[in-house]
Amino acid sequence: MSANKPVDESITFDTFMxxxxxxxxVFVMVLGMCPTLAVTVSAVNAVSMGLATLFVLVSxxxxxxxxxxLVPKEVRIATYIVIIAxxxxxxxxxxQAVSLSLYEALGAFIxxxxxxxxxxxxxxxxxxxxxxLKAVVNALxxxxxxxxxxxxxxxxxxxxxxxxxxxxxLFGEHxxxxxxxxxxPGGFFVLGGWLLLFSFMRSRSEKGVAHE
Amino acid sequence: MTxxxxxxxTPGNKMIITMGLVAxxxxxxxxxxxxxxxxxxANNKRIMVERAVFKVLPGAAKVNEYVAxxxxxxxxxxxxxxxxxxxxxxxxxxxxxxGIAAEAAGKGYADIVxxxxxxxxxxxxxxxxxxxxxxxxxxxxxxxxxxxxxLKNFEALDVxxxxxxxxxxxxxxxxxxxxxxNAWEIDAIAGATVTSKAVGRGIxxxxxxxxxxxxxxxxxxxx
Numbered sequence: 488m489s490a491n492k493p494v495d496e497s498i499t500f501d502t503f504m505x506x507x508x509x510x511x512x513v514f515v516m517v518l519g520m521c522p523t524l525a526v527t528v529s530a531v532n533a534v535s536m537g538l539a540t541l542f543v544l545v546s547x548x549x550x551x552x553x554x555x556x557l558v559p560k561e562v563r564i565a566t567y568i569v570i571i572a573x574x575x576x577x578x579x580x581x582x583q584a585v586s587l588s589l590y591e592a593l594g595a596f597i598x599x600x601x602x603x604x605x606x607x608x609x610x611x612x613x614x615x616x617x618x619x620l621k622a623v624v625n626a627l628x629x630x631x632x633x634x635x636x637x638x639x640x641x642x643x644x645x646x647x648x649x650x651x652x653x654x655x656x657l658f659g660e661h662x663x664x665x666x667x668x669x670x671x672p673g674g675f676f677v678l679g680g681w682l683l684l685f686s687f688m689r690s691r692s693e694k695g696v697a698h699e
Numbered sequence: 700m701t702x703x704x705x706x707x708x709t710p711g712n713k714m715i716i717t718m719g720l721v722a723x724x725x726x727x728x729x730x731x732x733x734x735x736x737x738x739x740x741a742n743n744k745r746i747m748v749e750r751a752v753f754k755v756l757p758g759a760a761k762v763n764e765y766v767a768x769x770x771x772x773x774x775x776x777x778x779x780x781x782x783x784x785x786x787x788x789x790x791x792x793x794x795x796x797x798g799i800a801a802e803a804a805g806k807g808y809a810d811i812v813x814x815x816x817x818x819x820x821x822x823x824x825x826x827x828x829x830x831x832x833x834x835x836x837x838x839x840x841x842x843x844x845x846x847x848x849x850l851k852n853f854e855a856l857d858v859x860x861x862x863x864x865x866x867x868x869x870x871x872x873x874x875x876x877x878x879x880x881n882a883w884e885i886d887a888i889a890g891a892t893v894t895s896k897a898v899g900r901g902i903x904x905x906x907x908x909x910x911x912x913x914x915x916x917x918x919x920x921x922x
Binding site for chain 2: 554557558559560561562566569570573574576577581583584585586587588591648649664666669670
């Protein structure tokens with residue numbers, strides 16, 4: 488019913504890379520900042536949060552895409568939210584079963600994946616208009632892009648704020664940790680730094696294209 | 700005359716059927732996940748409690764949950780009753796009572812600091828603490844787990860009960876750094892007084908409540 492215009496159904500490399508690079512959720516679209524800033528105090532937390540979001544994103548996009556022609560458009564948002572909430576509940580149980588200390592470290596942010604705008608955004612903008620396989624490939628790219636973004640923040644904050652990476656000490660006994668980096672303000676500093684780097688690289692590559 | 704714009708509407712029953720279908724698929728998924736992870740989660744919780752108790756009571760090998768109420772002590776089944784106090788009895792390899800562990804909580808600098816303390820029945824004192832959860836400033840408040848001088852306070856912190864069995868003989872008190880004189884005082888960490896006080900107040904509150912209920916019945920725990 489939504490096929491008013493023919494949709495390009497071919498899966499290209501760009502379908503996948505869109506989320507990783509061109510439309511990276513953290514560095515380009517600046518979406519889902521709540522978990523991004525809150526849980527990235529260590530690389531392990533960042534990767535776990537990224538993977539949890541990736542799982543929810545891929546599974547819900549698959550299901551949304553599968554039933555895209557059955558759902559009346561009046562109730563589509565409600566349907567998407569129910570589907571997303573289901574997979575978040577699944578992730579919630581799985582993380583508790585894997586590690587309770589990780590569960591406590593991530594806290595309420597696991598449940599808050601439900602309202603992560605990346606996921607609803609993907610469901611509405613991509614999965615509801617594309618066949619399942621393409622939707623999954625695109626969601627996978629977005630999820631990996633989000634995980635990379637979180638890891639970049641988490642690793643930087645852990646190295647600067649605790650002198651460690653994935654829990655391993657990097658600098659020995661005499662390192663004086665830059666504590667503010669693992670506190671909330673540090674999240675903003677590091678995010679600002681990464682955004683600066685990315686927009687600098689973007690503007691350079693745009694200039695490069697203009698010169699050619 | 701203008702033609703009325705055709706409005707496309709979906710009949711209500713189709714919406715209800717779709718929503719119902721999606722909701723039931725999701726319900727099945729959630730129930731499945733709950734059923735299949737339930738055992739692993741319960742197991743994880745048990746391991747977490749054991750690990751915390753073994754840390755504050757070195758040499759323990761087995762943990763049982765009990766509840767102390769004004770009418771005596773019973774093994775914990777289900778929820779903690781009103782006025783009751785949950786504690787853990789730890790036994791060594793041979794099955795002898797090694798000590799008691801209980802939780803204490805006090806308002807710290809950022810949030811509630813929750814600690815688990817180990818109680819030795821012979822010396823009637825606290826012989827170790829471990830942090831259950833806290834959000835204190837890293838590098839300042841978290842010294843309560845790393846500062847050896849602070850942890851030395853909990854090698855033999857006196858929590859004897861008074862002769863009437865109504866309260867502690869001496870309330871646990873946090874004193875200024877370097878001025879500890881009695882066995883029931885805690886020497887605060889210089890620069891992390893708020894967190895030190897949270898630990899001290901929490902332990903005092905918990906021990907004041909638990910010890911008078913527990914000490915008269917301590918023999919029942921021995922096998």
